[in-house]
Amino acid sequence: MTEYPSLVELRLLQELFKESNLTAAAAKLSLTTPTASHYLTHLRNIFDDRLFIKAKNGLVPTSRAEEVVEKVNAACLRLRPLFPKKPFVFLKFHARYVLVV
Secondary structure, X not given: OOOOOOHHHHHHHHHHHHHXXXXXXXXXXXXXXXXXXXXXXXXXXXXXXXXXXXXXXEEEEXXXXXXXXXXXXHHHHHHHHHOOOXXXXXXXXXXXXXXXX
């Protein structure tokens, strides 16, 4: 059976590519470092590639990681029109609720 990465795992790839640091990428996504590490291991198994290699200045993407991130970025851009332009701000939402007991 073919395994596919989750959206969170794909977002982690994007952030790892930007940050070159697992802890920083995890923090940006509100993940713990162990969870991000687990996701990275899963991604490595799916793509059958190390994806990022430890170096003195952080994690360096492999050519396969660069290829995947490029495609993920392109897919995200194509999906952007599906979402509202302005984020929902709860504090600006005014409604009246009646609680019947």
